[in-house]
Amino acid sequence: MESLDLKTLELRAINATLQAEGDGSNKSFKITNPLGSHAIAVGLDAPIEVNVHGSTGYYCAGMNKQATVNVLGSVGPGVAENMMSGKVVIEGDASQYAGATAHGGLLVIKGNASSRCGISMQGIDIVVHGNIGHMSAFMAQAGNLVVLGDAGDALGDSLYEAHIFVRGDVKSLGADCVEKEMRMEHLDTLKRLLDEAGAEAEPSEFRRYGSARTLYNFDIDNAGAY
Amino acid sequence: MDKTPGTHPVKPWTFDDYTNSYIRRAAATGIYDIRGGGAKRRVPHFDDLLFLGASMSRYPLEGYRERCDTSVELGTRFAKNPIKLDIPITIAGMSFGALSGQAKEALGRGANAAGTSTTTGDGGMTPEERGHSNQLVYQYLPSRYGMNPDDLRKADAIEIVVGQGAKPGGGGMLLGQKISDRVAEMRTLPKGIDQRSACRHPDWTGPDDLEIKIMELREITGWKVPVFIKIGGARPYFDTTLAIKAGADVVVLDGMQGGTAATQDVFIEHVGQPTLACIRPAVQALQELDMHRKAQLVISGGIRTGADVAKALALGADAVSIGTAALIALGDNDPALEEEYQKLGTTAGAYDDWHEGLDPAGITTQDPELAARLDPVAAGRRLANYLRVLTLEAQTIARACGKNHVLNLEPEDLCALTIEAAAMTGVPLAGTSWVPGAEGA
Numbered sequence: 200m201e202s203l204d205l206k207t208l209e210l211r212a213i214n215a216t217l218q219a220e221g222d223g224s225n226k227s228f229k230i231t232n233p234l235g236s237h238a239i240a241v242g243l244d245a246p247i248e249v250n251v252h253g254s255t256g257y258y259c260a261g262m263n264k265q266a267t268v269n270v271l272g273s274v275g276p277g278v279a280e281n282m283m284s285g286k287v288v289i290e291g292d293a294s295q296y297a298g299a300t301a302h303g304g305l306l307v308i309k310g311n312a313s314s315r316c317g318i319s320m321q322g323i324d325i326v327v328h329g330n331i332g333h334m335s336a337f338m339a340q341a342g343n344l345v346v347l348g349d350a351g352d353a354l355g356d357s358l359y360e361a362h363i364f365v366r367g368d369v370k371s372l373g374a375d376c377v378e379k380e381m382r383m384e385h386l387d388t389l390k391r392l393l394d395e396a397g398a399e400a401e402p403s404e405f406r407r408y409g410s411a412r413t414l415y416n417f418d419i420d421n422a423g424a425y
Numbered sequence: 426m427d428k429t430p431g432t433h434p435v436k437p438w439t440f441d442d443y444t445n446s447y448i449r450r451a452a453a454t455g456i457y458d459i460r461g462g463g464a465k466r467r468v469p470h471f472d473d474l475l476f477l478g479a480s481m482s483r484y485p486l487e488g489y490r491e492r493c494d495t496s497v498e499l500g501t502r503f504a505k506n507p508i509k510l511d512i513p514i515t516i517a518g519m520s521f522g523a524l525s526g527q528a529k530e531a532l533g534r535g536a537n538a539a540g541t542s543t544t545t546g547d548g549g550m551t552p553e554e555r556g557h558s559n560q561l562v563y564q565y566l567p568s569r570y571g572m573n574p575d576d577l578r579k580a581d582a583i584e585i586v587v588g589q590g591a592k593p594g595g596g597g598m599l600l601g602q603k604i605s606d607r608v609a610e611m612r613t614l615p616k617g618i619d620q621r622s623a624c625r626h627p628d629w630t631g632p633d634d635l636e637i638k639i640m641e642l643r644e645i646t647g648w649k650v651p652v653f654i655k656i657g658g659a660r661p662y663f664d665t666t667l668a669i670k671a672g673a674d675v676v677v678l679d680g681m682q683g684g685t686a687a688t689q690d691v692f693i694e695h696v697g698q699p700t701l702a703c704i705r706p707a708v709q710a711l712q713e714l715d716m717h718r719k720a721q722l723v724i725s726g727g728i729r730t731g732a733d734v735a736k737a738l739a740l741g742a743d744a745v746s747i748g749t750a751a752l753i754a755l756g757d758n759d760p761a762l763e764e765e766y767q768k769l770g771t772t773a774g775a776y777d778d779w780h781e782g783l784d785p786a787g788i789t790t791q792d793p794e795l796a797a798r799l800d801p802v803a804a805g806r807r808l809a810n811y812l813r814v815l816t817l818e819a820q821t822i823a824r825a826c827g828k829n830h831v832l833n834l835e836p837e838d839l840c841a842l843t844i845e846a847a848a849m850t851g852v853p854l855a856g857t858s859w860v861p862g863a864e865g866a
């Protein structure tokens with residue numbers, strides 16, 4: 200495992216090293232002394248493994264493709280933002296906008312996630328072992344958000360086609376977000392995601408939320424909801 | 426019969442025919458009017474400025490012999506590969522979705538021929554537009570529809586859209602009629618639904634966050650390409666200052682006349698400052714930061730002629746960008762289509778229901794039959810011609826002012842026709858040395 204120390208190397212050098220890995224690579228890297236730095240391991244595009252030993256600032260693993268990034272600490276805002284594929288696992292907590300606008304891959308947060316988790320998500324799967332903050336899955340378009348704990352206010356506001364599964368309490372649902380029937384296919388998806396995220400929970404303990412689709416085409420009678 | 430002469434019937438100025446029709450429309454529908462284009466009302470504009478030309482104390486360049494350069498570089502502050510343009514006129518961001526594939530192709534062809542760049546828009550980058558544009562600026566918008574790192578790395582520059590002159594503080598809108606299969610797929614949304622684009626970015630809020638976001642984008646693209654920040658003409662002095670502090674290579678400043686694909690009419694006409702009023706405050710901000718001509722300023726919103734281009738540059742811009750004018754050059758609102766405009770209840774020159782997707786010119790539509798009406802090669806040629814005329818005109822003016830590069834035009838070459846324009850631009854009122862609001866004035 201190649202070791203990259205942020206105390207001695209510039210961020211640019213570290214990211215350039217990781218970004219230089221190509222499609223066939225299965226190398227492992229260890230990043231030490233992240234010291235809350237921003238934009239660590241961003242723009243990766245190879246099936247490599249990166250282990251970050253400590254906590255990071257904004258946008259860790261931003262726009263990730265293919266790579267597995269493990270953070271042995273907590274992360275700042277926008278972890279795995281716009282991720283395309285691969286896997287990002289946070290041992291600690293995540294700040295706002297975790298997984299924002301991401302298209303694919305799996306984001307696992309073993310602690311809690313702050314507000315706007317999964318905002319505008321476009322296909323990513325997010326599993327949060329703890330709780331999530333308010334306005335999570337705002338305008339979420341596609342993908343799955345799984346929460347083992349509780350969800351804050353206005354969950355799934357202005358939701359499009361993303362699926363939300365919550366085991367605990369939901370403080371309130373946002374505009375156009377409703378509880379929906381949990382069918383077999385949803386239980387299967389949930390089981391697969393819980394397994395992949397190493398989460399110990401029964402799919403049957405969750406409730407499913409989705410879009411009522413009443414805001415999809417403007418209707419004056421819904422004006423108050425916009 | 427007693428015939429007392431009556432006065433001529435008077436329609437109130439406050440409640441004129443247009444206003445009454447607006448009220449009737451609102452009463453019938455219960456929803457505000459959405460349309461494309463920019464502000465239609467008259468606001469102080471470049472027409473309110475004039476060039477002085479050479480005289481006893483300044484001498485002109487010889488028309489066709491002495492060189493007057495028009496090339497500009499955008500992104501010299503931090504980027505390894507700044508954008509190099511032959512002319513100081515770029516094509517503004519307009520999305521595939523708002524525009525047909527043919528229109529996007531035509532914009533690319535025209536821009537290539539004239540040696541300038543085009544810009545993507547809300548909805549992402551199509552392979553066609555990348556293929557047809559030698560220099561392509563990739564917009565990074567609040568909606569992030571279709572945003573992906575592969576396209577980001579294919580871009581020649583990244584433009585972070587904070588605002589647009591037509592709607593500073595507003596999000597986007599693409600109505601269901603224009604959501605074809607392809608547009609829906611690019612945006613990861615169901616077909617036929619209205620697409621509300623967010624007005625704020627999902628993963629950063631203030632300028633301090635933006636600085637980190639820019640750093641991330643540069644890390645992903647290896648610090649190679651310039652990062653532009655596009656702002657609507659709201660508070661140009663502070664917005665430019667903050668954009669530079671956040672690390673922008675280029676500030677794109679779009680005044681209230683700037684076009685849009687679809688926005689509420691009330692927004693277009695009542696929010697934001699005229700383009701003319703935005704330039705001096707932005708230039709002043711750059712000068713105070715010692716960044717004028719180091720970070721570049723691109724001005725847009727109602728640029729039509731070579732004179733407009735020259736005036737924007739003289740006030741301190743490094744380049745301009747055009748949307749509406751480019752569409753007209755392609756064939757938008759052409760009187761030859763009058764019969765069809767009449768069927769849509771409008772007339773050539775006034776057609777602005779671009780959001781409905783019924784454009785008879787095949788430009789602002791996703792209908793394959795309508796779109797096929799636009800020949801991208803011929804339309805691209807018209808755009809190239811138009812861009813050349815703008816450039817020649819700006820050069821003509823620059824030479825007359827004795828400048829061997831259009832960027833050497835300066836406020837001193839100008840006078841203002843109105844007190845308003847003088848106050849807004851800091852250029853003296855014609856025939857006087859008076860600049861309203863200036864110290865000692």
Ligand SMILES: Cc1cc2nc3c(=O)[nH]c(=O)nc-3n(C[C@H](O)[C@H](O)[C@H](O)COP(=O)(O)O)c2cc1C
Pocket residue numbers: 461462463517518519520523524545546547564586588589590655679682683684685686725726727728746747748749750779789
């Ligand atoms: C049809 C159309 C679509 C547009 N789409 C976008 C867009 O996606 N993103 C953006 O930042 N601006 C968009 N704009 C605004 C232009 O980028 C530009 O700011 C404006 O057109 C400049 O003013 P002008 O039209 O007077 O030249 C659009 C404008 C038009 C006319």
